[in-house]
Amino acid sequence: MAYLNVGFTHIVDYITEGILSGRFPEEERIPSVRDMAVLMQVAPNTVVHAYEKLTARELIYTQRGIGFYISTGAKERVRSQRKALFMEETIPQVQREARLIGISADELREALEL
Structure with a gap:
């Protein structure tokens, strides 16, 4: 099997x-792990590493011999983590880029209207 990058x-x-x-x-x-490896076209060890990271973040847990499950409260934990990352990294990058290319605060506000 050829693995994707x-x-x-x-x-x-x-x-x-x-x-x-x-x-x-x-x-x-x-x-x-096996099904995800096939789906993502990666080695099973790559999936194991990802699942270990998700387990450490308390987003999934394992029931030995049965499989991996999404933890209770995972959705709120993901939302909170992603929001913090967005506010701490993405917004400053957008602000910096907007200043560099001359986008005004009003233009940016208009573009971001949800």
Whole structure:
């Protein structure tokens, strides 16, 4: 099997976005290591590493011999973590870029209207 250039961070992002979108509801099973490896076209060890990171962040847990599940409260933890990252990293990058290319605060505000 030829593996794509997909790192464990892509798998972490796939699961966390699935948690936020509702594709992976809390207390529901997620794909096995083998199934995720096939889906993402990566080595099983890459999936193991991603699942270890998700477990350390308390977003998933394992039921030995059964599989991995989304933890209770995972959606709120992901939302909180992503919001902090957005506020601390993304917003300053956008502000810096806007200043560099001459986008006014009003133009930026208008572009960001949700």
